[in-house]
Amino acid sequence: MNGWKDSLGNFDPNALMYQLPFLLIVGFGLLVLVLEAFSKGSSKRWLMWVAVVGIAAGFIGAYLAWKKLGVMVPGDAQVVLDIARGAAPPSTDIPYRELFDGMLIFDRFGVFMNIVFLVGALLTVLLVADYMKEHGFEFGEVFALILFATAGMMLLAAANDLITVFLGLETMSLAVYVLTGSWRRSPKSAEAAMKYFLMGAFATGLLLYGIALIYGVTGATNLHTIATEAPKVGSNPLFLIGVFLVIVAFGFKIAAVPFHMWAPDAYEGAPTPVTAFMAAGVKAAAFAGLLRFFGHALGNERLVWGPAGWGSLMWLLAIVTMTLGNLSALRQDNIKRMLAYSSIAHAGYLLIGVVAAGFGAKTAQPAVLFYLLAYTFTTIGAFGVVAWLGNRGDERLLVDDWAGLGSRHPAAAMAMTIFMLSLAGMPPTAGFFGKFYIFRAAMEAHQQLAGQTGMMMALVVIAVVNSLISVYYYLRIVMAMYFREPARETSPLRSPAVALALIGSALFVLQMGLLPSRYLDMATQSLIGR
């Protein structure tokens, strides 16, 4: 039992490079805490810039890690061709580093996810400072909490062991629970935090139970070991129940129907920038975990399909989630609730990608990654406009409150329109390419299953019908903004930080829609190692 010697003996100082983003974010989170404690003055707004610097450092860290992880043959086209011919994928290694006794794995998939989280954190930090000031519940720890939540997401994205998956999920969730309830004068915020916390705790319990069962059957918590063991024990009922429980737990986190009931209330009650963070970051992190565990480790055909396969369950989950999410969103008059249901529906679209990944569609992983990046910019942007428009005592959350915004605040209305179109998946916005990529991946899976079943095709058709339905309620906002006369005065937040976040995300949404090539290349290079 000289494990610690092995550990240290094999320890590669370079390994720190790979987790540079994580370390930087945690470090800056601590720095924010210390500065908050020792600074005088009532306004803690300046801490925002510390957090921004931290996130910028995180980006640099991600860049270095990306470089360090080296090259892979780009282009999904290559893999696609191989699959089309029934040949094995080319023997080009996907570079990765497995560290800390297999607890963490570093690959470009993780780095890409880190970038997504950093984007989410950056936009949230920019939005939240002035929002809190306007609504009178400023506190400096919010930046530390956002950074810590981001660190939790990074942990989850790098997790190669169910233990670290669990810890990452908890680290992230705990911080977000607190953020949700941080508007303490608002009863809705308290209610939101309570519901979110209870449901989250419930999901955590299920996750642990599932992990325990899987461990019991496979004797391992390491994802790679599980992947090799799983085909042997695939039909063991305890294993199936374990996998099932993990799906349910993740279903809670991504707010998939029927585990979504907390989401609308939590999204509505939380401070708007926090809602944005929940909708983008938390969801992205959960999908990173889903892809690693289901899309990759359990991506074995025997496990995926059939009455007891996780794929068939997730297939159903995707359909129900999309459909009910969209249909419920149709009836909402409150924009935050509408976006909450829309976010549920988007979880459904993303689940298609996970199912396709399970079937071995090689474009599915990059598709989900690209979608998440696009979705992060879009949804935070949309919530950002909501946050921007309200002021103290008047949050302007109803669709009718937005009437005539197009003539009053053309820039904001334009930005909101871009976000809505992107959510609806219209070109030339990022959302279009995201959706297209996901559908394409599903179609690739259909091709691979050709002759066996038309279920992937059915999934795509249902998704397409759903995205059509969704256009209606997204355009409701656009219609209110442009086609109606202004109802009453608005005095939105006058904040350069918020403006920066909104314009930045709008420009990125457009850029990813007009010149998506680089982002797509990046996503196609970000495959899960090992």
Next chain:
Amino acid sequence: MTRVRVILAALLALGLTVLCVAPALAADGDGDRAGVNGDAIAPAAANGELPAISGDSPAPQKPGTRDLIIFWTVGGLAILGALAVITRKNPVTAVMCLVGTFLALAVVYIMLLAHFLAVIQVLVYAGAIMVLFVFVVMIINREESDAWELSWKTWIGRGVGVAAGVFLAVRFITILARSTRVLGLSDAGWSREEMQHFGTTRAVGELLFTRYLVPFEAVSLLLLIAVIGALVLARPHEKVGDAADAAGSPAGQAKPDKGGAH
């Protein structure tokens, strides 16, 4: 209040039993040990390379009768206690039931050879944390109120819920029914030394600082967040524009200072 006293007495008795039984079990080296071990579904593998329990593992040994009796008793108590926690309306009763559950769990840990964990369970959960809970409950001394009502707003929601529930149940049953065999039990070929070593403070410590270093560190981050969170949510309100603020809440009808979320 008589009910509370009865439950307290029962829990006390249970705690005493645990304290008596635990050392006895721990000291009992060979005897039924292998049988006890059998109940452990792959005891927290020391380094993850232990063979998995699967079809080709050696035939399971039957656990001893005494162990079975203890396990079912303690397991049943744990479940009953947990149920009581969520069904009792009196917070003190609920908390005390929770203590009972924790204690019962501690016994299960002992049976799994996780001695360190068992002691920690008793010390930290049943001891420190629960005392804190009781204190808090006593201090707040809230009136009993109706159970919190979930917002099942529409019949659609209920329908989905029922459908999902039925689906889950059917799925569970079908999966179980499809199974041709139950999970095999095995001692996984452990030597006696290994079994004795397993679950001790030393072994746990060693694992924590080698293999589980990253989770260990991550937990520290988690705890830090919890502390900050508690701080943020429990800190007294600052005096800033109360009137405007009350109107500013989304509902527009904030009650005066209800003390945050919890």
Next chain:
Amino acid sequence: MTRKVLLAALCVASLAPVGSAFAEAAPGTAPAASEARKVPRLSISPSKLSFDGPGSQTVTIKNTGTATLKVFEIRLLNEGRPDTKQKDGTPTNLPFKWDGSAPMAQDLEPGKTLTAKVKFDPAPSQKQGVGAVQVICNDANLRAMPESTNDATHESSAYGAGIPLRAGEGGMQGWLLVLMVFLPMAGALLIVLIPSKAGKNVFRFVALGTAAVTMGLAVYLFMHFDRTVGVANGNYGLQFVKQFVWIRAFNVEFFMGVDGLSVTMVILTALVSLIAVGASWNIDKQVKGYFVMFLLLETGMMGTFVAMDYFMFYIFWELMLLPMYFLIGIWGGPRKEYATIKFFLYTLAGSVLLLLAIIALYYTSGKPGVLRGVPSLALSDGTPAAHTFNIMKLTYLNNFEAASSILWGIKFSHLIWIGIFIGFAIKVPMFPFHTWLPDAHVEAPTAISVILAGVLLKMGTYGMFRMNFAILPEATHWARTALAVFGVINILYGAFCAMAQTDLKKLVAYSSISHMGYCLLGMAALTEQGMVGSLMQMFNHGTITSMLFILVGVIYDRTHTRGVNEFGGVASVMPRYAALFGFAFMASLGLPGLSGFIAEFLVFVGAFNVYKLLTILAVTGVIFTAAYHLWALQRIHLGKFNPKWEHELKNNDLNFREMAMLVPLAVIVLILGFYPMPALDMMTTGMKDLAAFVESAAPAAKGAAVIAGM
């Protein structure tokens, strides 16, 4: 102030491709895990070969890596028909050849170079050519993939790269279409940049200037479009080709070109857009926003007609949808919200079907059994590709019938056909999907009605030619009868509905539905005459119906009503208006000597041999068409003048702007009625090949006989 600086900086920063820091580094840097590993690396120079005329140029292939590079083959990929080729795989009918013998496969030591000479030797009609030099080798660091399907000698992990070949693009030729598509967008950008206080007329004139220049370019295109070029001449019969790789991860190319089908539509678009700017002159609300949207719409329409990459086509298709939504929604009539969301959802429903079909076609293309002849789905720079979005390659290199599986009880290719067809049928609009059109027309401002009827409806029939007919010809034969039946239903149903209308604009809208039925019938005939007639009808309907909507707008502007029954004797106070009104209505009902007649005649002649009964039914439609036209004409212009409009209409005949819009259209209608050859020549250029291609996919003759009996 600081905020503005900040925003400007942000704009600049975001335009810089941030992702490039991550993505582009990929091929260059060595992997950390294998720093010691030796890798070969291929570089090809120059990065692009262009020829201004006949000549030959040298390609240098160099191994810049550290290990030996195995070069399996260097080939020339020409864009053209693959079925006629020489021994070395070079298609005979294309302008690029190896100068001397083709380079041999060999091992390339690090630092060594290999040269090959490419010769451009065009036939007189082959002024343009695109192709690529492709290198197939074992270099895993190239951004490509194996393509050695039929070369068993190659290792399975063969990779490829290439450089694009260009010829005959000298001067404007290659850029003309790009300019035509993006000039309106540039105009829109200019309008955005001009501050709002500049005055409404500034925006109007910028828009007018932009549309006029685009029209000028269209005239240039008309003059220089070579009417002798066909598919046999290479480039799949396309001219003014611009092609490069756009989104490599999806195998999407930027690919523009025109054949007879496209060029007709492009010219129509430019013409109608210019006229519509004139019709927009009296828009007074948010003029700036209006013209931005208008010009974006023009870009969307142009792009749809010249995009030869299915993906790009879809992008433009959707791009056209959005401005239209705002144009009706903001500047429309009282029920604009209902009309615009209906229009939007209907069209979007169609376009998501298109999207599905696009992806399905993409994944089916290039599969074993689907690909015809030599596989060359490579991108335009020679990068091998497994699947393609290139419409021309989907058409000529793939045979989707060959490997069509059954899904949900129907042949997969037929399923795709139906999906595409419904997508376009909504746009046409075909009978059960037409209900959005009258609503949209009634609410839309005049200029937008002009665009809607003049151009947008044609996108449906254009798409059917381009996608349904060309890509899935066998399925077209399978569905042709249904298509013809729907065409006749459209003709009759549209005519009957038009008869019942009391709103003049609704009447014209239903007449559009009726007229588009002729297009459907003509194309269903699958004969050259029928198809050319259909295309001619598309163009003529575009010009005539534009006139009709402008005329409706003229009277609506003056009286704010469109009720057919509320007027009478208008001819007595507005003679010029009455003359043009009569002219347009006569043209619309197909009076011989005007262009509408030519098209309908061609359609009937083309369809009669195939569908006798249906054609006879369709011809009766002409009578009803005449009926409602004449009836409306009579109610409005003849009889006693309604004194209610004394103030509005008397001494208020067409002004200069209105004449300037209507007279050119009338002249075009008249010329094409008497001397249609220039237009027919142009249209036949593409249609001849398309008709022959579709004909070649006909099922056994007995099927045709059964159909003919109908």
